[in-house]
Amino acid sequence: MDGRTLRDGIFGLNTRRFGDVTDILVRRLVGLRQAEGLSHDLFDDTQSKRVEVKFSRVLKKSRVPVTDQTVLECIEGATSEHRMVNSRDWQRTEFDCNIQQIKRDEFDVLYYGLFFADTVLIFRIASHEIGPDIQYSDWQHRGNVGEGQFHINRRTMQTHLDRHLHTQLSYDELLALLSP
Secondary structure, three states, rough: HHHHHHHHHHHHHHHHHHHHHHHHHHHHHOEEEEOOOOOOEEEEEOOOEEEEEEEEOOEEOOOOOOOOHHHHHHHHHHHHHOOEHHHHHHHOOOOEEEEEEEHHOOOEEEEEEEEEEOOOEEEEEEEHHHHOOOOOEEOOOOOOOOEEEEEEEEOHHHHHHHHHEEEEEHHHHHHHHHOO
């Protein structure tokens, strides 16, 4: 396997498997262990911290909305249209990565990240820092309590880069990290 094959595979994973991959990525990158419960993903024994992991794949906004008339075109476009975004193009590309199901009371540290076409950006933020400066909303679904979300897009990206960037990996570096 090479870095490009790894990238294409990551972009093709279903949500659950994608989450499992990102847990392993952060666990190996930072030297953490799997959590014993379900309220958070990992645990940092050196600092006695509960760690949550949330990642998103950066894709250009779809040009065609799904309607009765365009449904087949949209399905076809999902397999043929090249929607991946290079990291150098983030300022001029419409994309929206939703970091969601954030339950701040359930963890101490959040590692979150973005898979671009050419690189992976990994951010780190303490749970008590998750608030208005990253445009966190504590409302996600009707009836939810203690759960929220924030979006990373071309309007909010600079804040994350300036204040919370932890690591940047090429896909070849990611491949080395994930290799046994």
